[in-house]
Amino acid sequence: MTLQQKLTQLLDAAHLDIAASQQQQLVRLVELLNKWNKAYNLTSVRDPMQMVSRHIVDSLVVLPYLSGQRFIDVGTGPGLPGLPLAIAQPDKEFVLLDSLGKRIRFIRQVCHELGLKNVNAVQSRVEDYQPETKFDGVISRAFASLSDMLTWCQHLPQPQGHYFALKGQYPEAEIAALPTAFKVEDVFALDVPEVDAERHLVIISTRG
Ligand SMILES: C[S@@+](CC[C@H](N)C(=O)[O-])C[C@H]1O[C@@H](n2cnc3c(N)ncnc32)[C@H](O)[C@@H]1O
Numbered sequence: 001m002t003l004q005q006k007l008t009q010l011l012d013a014a015h016l017d018i019a020a021s022q023q024q025q026l027v028r029l030v031e032l033l034n035k036w037n038k039a040y041n042l043t044s045v046r047d048p049m050q051m052v053s054r055h056i057v058d059s060l061v062v063l064p065y066l067s068g069q070r071f072i073d074v075g076t077g078p079g080l081p082g083l084p085l086a087i088a089q090p091d092k093e094f095v096l097l098d099s100l101g102k103r104i105r106f107i108r109q110v111c112h113e114l115g116l117k118n119v120n121a122v123q124s125r126v127e128d129y130q131p132e133t134k135f136d137g138v139i140s141r142a143f144a145s146l147s148d149m150l151t152w153c154q155h156l157p158q159p160q161g162h163y164f165a166l167k168g169q170y171p172e173a174e175i176a177a178l179p180t181a182f183k184v185e186d187v188f189a190l191d192v193p194e195v196d197a198e199r200h201l202v203i204i205s206t207r208g
Pocket of ligand 1: 081100103126127
């Protein structure tokens with residue numbers, strides 16, 4: 001089975017409708033991740049077929065829940081989930097932020113090779129990053145506890161904006177420990193084909 005066939009199969013199973021041209025870009029992203037991973041150690045997932053399920057489709061399953069036009073993916077690492085989301089939503093803007101230069105260099109190379117115009121890769125600690133325009137959504141995957149994410153990122157969303165945190169097991173203790181200034185809007189259990197581990201999306205807003 002080719003990477004393209006695998007991707008199409010898993011997107012169908014996840015009920016995600018992604019155009020053929022964008023699927024080609026997602027396959028190219030996997031190829032680049034696999035190539036750069038050998039020198040840069042970007043991910044512990046070494047098998048490109050597993051990258052399709054554990055990185056690409058795992059990133060895309062949040063698509064139906066995202067609201068807004070302008071997003072930041074904090075602690076994006078090698079662009080996850082930000083790059084798959086930006087490929088799937090070329091009309092939306094994404095800032096992909098990480099403190100590590102080699103990860104940001106990889107993202108810039110991917111943007112160059114795929115011609116992505118809606119991504120800005122920023123090397124910074126999130127606490128130090130001062131954007132000119134605030135965001136509709138602050139996204140993270142495998143980044144920090146919910147409390148730490150909210151504390152470090154509270155200068156980033158616009159007043160009606162949301163935080164979208166991709167977590168593993170239902171994060172009951174993290175939700176219970178949230179500062180009172182924040183409100184959990186929704187928690188969705190996500191089904192990622194061929195990924196056995198539990199996946200949850202926690203959507204949080206700031207109390208007005
Ligand atoms: C476990 S990795 C997750 C990467 C990616 N989101 C994923 O799902 O594969 C966490 C990332 O957060 C970055 N990071 C940790 N603390 C940070 C901070 N304060 N500001 C910016 N990036 C940070 C690290 O450099 C690392 O790339």
